[in-house]
Amino acid sequence: QVQLVQSGSELKKPGASVKVSCKASGYTFSNNEMNWVRQAPGQGLEWMGWINTNTGNPTYAQGFTGRFVFSVDTSVSTAYLQISSLKAEDTAVYYCARGWGGRTAAGFYPWGQGTLVTVSS
Amino acid sequence: QSVLTQPPSASGTPGQRVTISCSGSSSNIGSNYVFWYQQLPGTAPKLLIYRNNQRPSGVPDRFSGSKSGTSASLAISGLRSEDEADYYCAAWDDSLSGPVFGTGTKVTVL
Numbered sequence: 001q002v003q004l005v006q007s008g009s010e011l012k013k014p015g016a017s018v019k020v021s022c023k024a025s026g027y028t029f030s031n032n033e034m035n036w037v038r039q040a041p042g043q044g045l046e047w048m049g050w051i052n053t054n055t056g057n058p059t060y061a062q063g064f065t066g067r068f069v070f071s072v073d074t075s076v077s078t079a080y081l082q083i084s085s086l087k088a089e090d091t092a093v094y095y096c097a098r099g100w101g102g103r104t105a106a107g108f109y110p111w112g113q114g115t116l117v118t119v120s121s
Numbered sequence: 122q123s124v125l126t127q128p129p130s131a132s133g134t135p136g137q138r139v140t141i142s143c144s145g146s147s148s149n150i151g152s153n154y155v156f157w158y159q160q161l162p163g164t165a166p167k168l169l170i171y172r173n174n175q176r177p178s179g180v181p182d183r184f185s186g187s188k189s190g191t192s193a194s195l196a197i198s199g200l201r202s203e204d205e206a207d208y209y210c211a212a213w214d215d216s217l218s219g220p221v222f223g224t225g226t227k228v229t230v231l
Contacts, residue, residue, distance in 0.1 A: 044123055104213045105156070106153070106211035106221070111167070
């Protein structure tokens with residue numbers, strides 16, 4: 001079945017970097033874009049952007065430029081989210097989600113299980 | 122900051138019908154499909170409704186979606202305890218050139 005499996009929780013100090021992985025299985029990885037969604041503690045869902053898994057070209061939403069980098073490794077069907085210069089406010093669960101239902105659609109199916117990134121000194 | 126507005130909470134007793142609204146604008150709901158997601162406590166969101174009113178395989182027909190103008194609604198009929206979750210609407214926004222989520226609604230089964 002179509003599945004996205006993310007890497008485990010991370011505890012980082014302010015100023016450090018983190019790289020979250022999202023391994024896809026059950027479908028042709030390069031056929032669908034991969035999205036990243038953030039959920040801060042007790043808050044709603046926030047779309048961070050997406051990456052074209054065929055070309056590797058990323059698109060970042062407002063507020064997610066500069067310190068956030070999306071990448072893919074098609075040889076292992078895996079997408080990555082790297083966040084540098086971590087701040088306390090980056091503490092959140094980060095989800096990857098396969099784009100579904102059309103390029104200009106808010107379809108995300110399926111979702112990874114989420115990766116909790118905690119930034120604390 | 123969410124562009125789509127939902128009531129923060131909704132509740133009902135088992136068997137009742139609960140409706141959740143999602144209010145947007147001409148650049149999102151007014152011109153694009155609406156999707157709904159269910160997030161059970163401590164889990165990842167799950168696609169519940171796509172293209173305004175379509176259910177993915179495996180989603181009970183107790184869940185239904187509708188859209189009119191710049192608003193959309195999710196209805197849960199025959200409410201069950203396992204429906205207790207957060208529900209989010211989402212739609213593509215032409216002005217932002219990206220998808221936007223609703224503020225989320227917590228459904229409680231009394």
